[in-house]
Amino acid sequence: MRPSIESLAMFAEAATLGSFSAAARKLGKQQSTVSEAIANLEIDLGLSLFDRSTRRPTLTEHGKAMLLHAQQVIESNDQMARAASQLAGGLESHLSLVVSDTYQVPLELVLGDFERRYPHLELECMVAEHTDVVALVQEGRAQLGLVAAQPDYPPDIGFESIAEHSTIGLYVGKRHPLATANRISTALLHQHRELRLNTYTDDAVQRRRGKAWSSSSYLLLMEMAELGFGWVELPSWIRKRFAADSLVELQGMGWPKSVQVDAVWSRRRSLGPAGSWLLDTLVQTVDTAKTVQHK
Incomplete structure (x- = not known):
């Protein structure tokens, strides 16, 4: 059987947090639900993902390898959801963006195009740094964020690097x-x-x-x-x-x-058409902005 996205998400959360109970709390589920989903995943894959002989479950070597694949599948599913959202329409009425002063956003290009495309959409811009940016996106306070690249992100956070450092x-x-x-x-x-x-x-x-x-x-x-x-x-x-x-x-x-800058969003809350457009524009506009600034 093909593993479900939900079971892969439970596996990724449990692996990152080092606890089935912590993963259950994070996902708003019963611990037994998480444990059963991971056990069924191990059966479907024919592999032991966790060593349960210790006080806290730890990833086996097979588990470490499968975690990378699980994260790739979750990322691909996230990209598909974004594309489907754009095709289905249903423009959001409000979009919150949290940015870091680490990076100078090319506002003259990004916001000009944004206003022309979505003149009636309410845009909120906040400023925060580092883990505060990630927390605001996780909590749903902001749909999209720009942050100095972090060593790692929670499994429910998607990210994409901006070309310019x-x-x-x-x-x-x-x-x-x-x-x-x-x-x-x-x-x-x-x-x-x-x-x-x-x-x-x-x-x-x-x-x-x-x-x-x-x-x-x-x-x-x-x-x-x-x-x-x-x-x-x-x-x-x-x-x-x-x-x-x-x-x-x-x-x-x-x-x-030199500091890498990432765009981050929540995988638990799909970006709407405007949020998806803004994400793509922030990632792709950098080279154009540098050309305009140097003319």
């Missing part, structure tokens, strides 16, 4: 002691306050070394740096547009860094 630089105000330093090192940075970007859903940044102030806004961190309160990791486009004359870029130690 963003750039993150290391900056201080002109009067900061580091502005005249001949050589930047990790030890030297730790002697001065870091102006850190934080998020509401992940406190990992708080466990990093060194004294720090933090904010969820790149623009507020930029202003703090301009005033000399510390050093900051900042998208290069923000410094160029808003603080080209007031911030000094620190070189070395791998800075500046």
Whole structure:
């Protein structure tokens, strides 16, 4: 028998969360339903996907291999659902997009075309960073997001990389002691306050070394740096547009860094025609936008 998308989704969630019960809670199902679906999947495939001899089920080698295939099938199903939604029509009345200041969206191209295609659709644009973007999409608060590429995503989040990379630089105000330093090192940075970007859903940044102030806004961190309160990791486009004359870029130690940007959406809530068009446009418009900006 061919495995169902639902059973593959349960398998992917259980594998990612390391728990059948956690997968059941995430999917709003009974644990017995998840356990039975995965057991039937193992029968259909003729493979043991989980080692159940330990306290927490762990993937077998066969399970690890099948997880990759399951994720590919889920992704293909997601693409088919998007295409069907576009063909079936039924334009959504509201679309929420959450973007990251990591990436400068080519608004003059994207929103101009969007307004002409969907003049009566209400568009909401929010700003968030990192895991906050993913959380807003997971919760259904936003249908589509742009985020600095994360190491991994939950199984219910679809993602596609944007062709253009963003750039993150290391900056201080002109009067900061580091502005005249001949050589930047990790030890030297730790002697001065870091102006850190934080998020509401992940406190990992708080466990990093060194004294720090933090904010969820790149623009507020930029202003703090301009005033000399510390050093900051900042998208290069923000410094160029808003603080080209007031911030000094620190070189070395791998800075500046190139950052991949991903578009993300929920696989549990299909994008409508406008959301699908916006996703495709954001992914494909980059090269055109660069050409227009350089003319």
